[in-house]
Amino acid sequence: MARKPAKSQTVNVLIVGQAGRLQYEALLFAASLAQSGSDKRFRLFVAEPQPSALWPNDPRIKDAQLRELLGSLNATLLPFENRHFGADYPYGNKIEALFALPKGEPFVFFDTDTLILDDLGKVPFDFDRPTASLRRENTWPQLEIYGPGYGQIWKSLYDRFGLDYESSLDRAQPDEYWRRYLYFNAGFFFYKCPHAFGQRFLDYALEIRDDAPEELALQSLDPWLDQVALPLVIHSLGGGRDTLPPGLLDGSVSCHYRTLPLLFAREDQATVDYLHQIAAPNRIKKVLKTYEPFKRLIYQNRGDKVRALFDQDDLPAQEKAIRNKIKREGFWLR
Known part of the structure; x- marks a missing residue:
């Protein structure tokens, strides 16, 4: 535990x-x-x-x-x-x-x-x-027709380093489904x-x-x-998937927002409010405003326009779809 x-x-x-x-x-x-x-x-x-x-x-x-x-x-x-x-x-x-x-x-x-x-x-x-x-999403590996599957690719890596492949698997997930690995x-x-x-x-x-x-x-x-x-x-090193309770990191204690447009698009209102709070002091604002994407998204309210493009309770399943919509509207700033 x-x-x-x-x-x-x-x-x-x-x-x-x-x-x-x-x-x-x-x-x-x-x-x-x-x-x-x-x-x-x-x-x-x-x-x-x-x-x-x-x-x-x-x-x-x-x-x-x-x-x-x-x-x-x-x-x-x-x-x-x-x-x-x-x-x-x-x-x-x-x-x-x-x-x-x-x-x-x-x-x-x-x-x-x-x-x-x-x-x-x-x-x-x-x-x-x-x-x-x-x-995370299933970003790697990307399977090719007639190429090796998830299991074959991952097992080759465990074998290379002399690691026990079988004990790394999540057997609640089906074979050749990316979350199994x-x-x-x-x-x-x-x-x-x-x-x-x-x-x-x-x-x-x-x-x-x-x-x-x-x-x-x-x-x-x-x-x-x-x-x-x-x-x-x-x-x-003896770790794995479940050495932390869920919902803390990448949850109530930390937010890996990736880019500010994604933060405004998909994070909850409390996180957006927190961003504005920590960016508000003049000594911080003076420096952050020198970076154009932060200036526009945080201080010129472009972030609110990004947020209005999405229903935060019904977001697209894939991050790529969120990114593409923001880019089409001309708000992808980073």
Whole structure:
């Protein structure tokens, strides 16, 4: 059974911040965490990739005022080096940033496009049994006619890394239905040590990228590489689907909104109101308004127009349909 960490246990919260959209999302995340009522044992680190040959442009946060605001919101900027990924696969940041965190201390990684809505202390993390976000669609693998099925593809990966495939299956789901197979969105994950998790994540991701089993020959790994490796990492470390109660992360405690147009389109009114609340202080507003999509959606009420396109109680089943409707109306800003 998942257990609540001791009150004295420090938990390092990690997001990635860099030049461009992510730096503004990082500011929103930090403001939401500060507003959420989470106590100071949840320490926020904003991982910042450093210039290297893997980045054609300097990826660091350049806005001095934004950097200062992050500090005032109790966020610590955490520089890290890209040795294996970079501009060609920026999702690799969530892997390489883990090595910059203190070794042996529990962590929770969140995608930067997330809001913390309530006290993280309400989440009974069991840091010995990792898991990740189940708010996902069947994005990978995409089956081809005459190609291998879900089971054959996933089993090839478990076999490659010497993992027990059978124990990963959800036998309540039918054979060759995508939910039967362990698959997560990488919007959050956690474990008792970032270095142990990061090394396993890195090893698996590089192996899949550079020498994938032949069953993956028809499959795209961009941008899915992190989400292909992640369930293997979690399974290998003794985690799984059900190590957290449902309805907390990706629910009442956190919201992985993905993009602001999607937040306005599909999240509940309380989350929209919370966004406006944390974005309202003048010192935050002054910085967020310099980013045109946030300026239009939050402060010039374009978000309300996006929201009016949908019945939040009867949304399209697929995210793609929501995105396409927003784009047709000219409100896709990110």
